[in-house]
Amino acid sequence: MKARLLACAALLCALRPAWTADLRFEFAGKDAVPCHARYSDATGHGFVDSTVALPPRPVHTAGIRTGGAGCEITESAVDPNAGTDHYNNHGMAFRIKAPPGAYAVQVRTTSDAADTIVSISGMQTSRLLAPVFWDAASLLPNRTRMQAQGREWEYRYVNGRGVIDIEIEPKRAGTPVGIAAITLTPLAPQPRAAGELPTLFTLGDSTVKSYTFDEAPMSGWGQVFDRLFDPARVRVLNYSMGGRSFRNAYAEGRLNDLLLAGRIGDVVMIQFGHNDESTDETKRYGRGATEAMYAEMIRAVYVPAIRARGMVPVFVTPMSRVNGAQPAGEPYTNSFTKRRFPELMKQLGAELGVPVVDLNARSVEYYNAAGREAVTAMVMSIEAGETPGKTNDGSYANGHPANKIDGTHFKEALAKQYARLVATELARLAAQGDKVAAGIIAQLKPAVRNALAANDWSPLQPEIAADIVRGDGAYYRNQIEKLLQLGVLRKDVDGNFRPMSR
Structure with missing residues (x-):
């Protein structure tokens, strides 16, 4: 028992986030991240020209400017294919070095949600905002929906890469959108409660x-x-x-x-x-x-x-x-x-x-x-x-x-x-x-x-009769198996159904 407890403790230590304090970026004010900052491994943050999505999505850095509330960009045109699975309104993407793990991501934009799309590392925001079920019987709801209200966006995200991209994209041409603040809060893996089944x-x-x-x-x-x-x-x-x-x-x-x-x-x-x-x-x-x-x-x-x-x-x-x-x-x-x-x-x-x-x-x-x-x-x-x-x-x-x-x-x-x-x-x-x-x-x-x-x-x-497994006798195999399974029909003493004689 002691060895098992020590092993469990070692596992929890190994899974502990590399850093546990909030990581916060402000894009306006005294300690603001410069809007011309480009990502490098040395700094661990900055704007990029394309996202980590597959395929990589090109975004813009040249048009990013300093606004009163943060870093902003205005696109002169948007993709006419918006609303399909293949569009790109460009905008900007800010990359943060972050080890694999779960994070509570909070984003404050300079623009309202009605004008803005906030995406995280290539995820599909329209799907994350909507109430959906993961199964056909509607028994498994998405309990991790993205929340967007005004200029505040929140999502709990499990990162596999060594970086997280915060993508800010306009919905309309000529409307400035931008980033005011980002906060990443590490979320520790959850141990199983006493008596809880795996x-x-x-x-x-x-x-x-x-x-x-x-x-x-x-x-x-x-x-x-x-x-x-x-x-x-x-x-x-x-x-x-x-x-x-x-x-x-x-x-x-x-x-x-x-x-x-x-x-x-x-x-x-x-x-x-x-x-x-x-x-x-x-x-x-x-x-x-x-x-x-x-x-x-x-x-x-x-x-x-x-x-x-x-x-x-x-x-x-x-x-x-x-x-x-x-x-x-x-x-x-x-x-x-x-x-x-x-x-x-x-x-x-x-x-x-x-x-x-x-x-x-x-x-x-x-x-x-x-x-x-x-x-x-x-x-x-x-x-x-x-x-x-x-x-x-x-x-x-x-x-x-x-x-x-x-x-x-x-x-x-x-x-x-x-x-x-x-x-x-x-x-x-x-x-x-x-x-x-x-x-x-x-x-x-x-x-x-x-x-x-x-x-x-x-x-x-037992619903699989010996003579429906292969050959011509297998023609109605699925139906025969179901009827035998439900007890509607029976096999003979030799374990056969004899479909060709019925």
């Missing part, structure tokens, strides 16, 4: 998301992953949502709110890569990323921010997309052939000491073992009349509204298999001595640990 967070895209009933039969592996865990040992919270990538999950504040909700020792399992393939990487708030951008988001933003909060990152490589028109007899191969994000994530895991669950490799192995008929049945191949559910493309009532077999998204039958593969990978890592993976495995239900040890999941998944 939390395992999952963070990803639509393939990890928890769906609502009206979106059925689409499912994500994060939707079923919590069923594997002992609720007396851990809470499992899914912060995943469709359309998300490393870039926009950061920009909208999803990562930030998760980190401020977490406690020291909590685990964050991250899977991004599908939307990162989007070719909008030049857009200010786009989803896509080059391989270099993907690596920088991991190395410079996510991992240091997670660790600064005393939390533990785990990478999950994104599963391969399924080719909906897979030719008969041809093996499935990894879909990530242009931007090799899964391989990059594995390389970064080794570099940064982050455990990597290789769902990408395991998914391709599973597709080839299950076969074309079963895999096609478990992805979003929808018949007319199969479901009244909906997607972003419209209703499924007459089949898939895009008239295709959607091999990126999938039904619960495949979501359960992905969850099984993730758990199996964690068990493999634990057996190799990975302490983080071993800690997660210890939080599983005893029956799940038994299934992993025996390599036999049939006691956990």
Whole structure:
């Protein structure tokens, strides 16, 4: 017990902010920061020509002038694309050297909020001001919203980089905007209260998301992953949502709110890569990323921010997309052939000491073992009349509204298999001595640990009949599994459903 207390004390000391007093900058008065000050590592603060955002956003320094209340700038024109994900009204950005960690950021502007946009290190202010939920069921509200009233702006921000940019941008041409004061107050990581359960967070895209009933039969592996865990040992919270990538999950504040909700020792399992393939990487708030951008988001933003909060990152490589028109007899191969994000994530895991669950490799192995008929049945191949559910493309009532077999998204039958593969990978890592993976495995239900040890999941998944796993009998696998799970139908004494005889 004494050793454990000493270890905990050492951890808290290691996580203590490098400086604990407020860091304050005034831009008017006796000790004001000069409006011509440019950032340097030596001074640790100053105005910059481009922000730390990805891609970097050009801002202006030449037009900054000293006003009565602080440093101001007036732009002669604003971007006609304002209101989209790709605009730039320029303005100014003041950079402050600040080690990774959480900060209460207070900004006082020289201009009213009606005329001004204040952003922090490339985040999307319009998303931070609005009341939003991180999940489809509206159970996880954003509890870290930006506050703006008059000329006062406040936000609690978890920094992963060694600097923080305070960006001041005009909403209208010809209207001066500016900065009067900035205060950064370090916020210490939060230890878990006595008796409080640890939390395992999952963070990803639509393939990890928890769906609502009206979106059925689409499912994500994060939707079923919590069923594997002992609720007396851990809470499992899914912060995943469709359309998300490393870039926009950061920009909208999803990562930030998760980190401020977490406690020291909590685990964050991250899977991004599908939307990162989007070719909008030049857009200010786009989803896509080059391989270099993907690596920088991991190395410079996510991992240091997670660790600064005393939390533990785990990478999950994104599963391969399924080719909906897979030719008969041809093996499935990894879909990530242009931007090799899964391989990059594995390389970064080794570099940064982050455990990597290789769902990408395991998914391709599973597709080839299950076969074309079963895999096609478990992805979003929808018949007319199969479901009244909906997607972003419209209703499924007459089949898939895009008239295709959607091999990126999938039904619960495949979501359960992905969850099984993730758990199996964690068990493999634990057996190799990975302490983080071993800690997660210890939080599983005893029956799940038994299934992993025996390599036999049939006691956990009795709804999977032996003759619906592959071949023609798998055509209605998802529906059959659900009916067996609900007890509407039964298997025979041999464990078969015999779909071809019904």
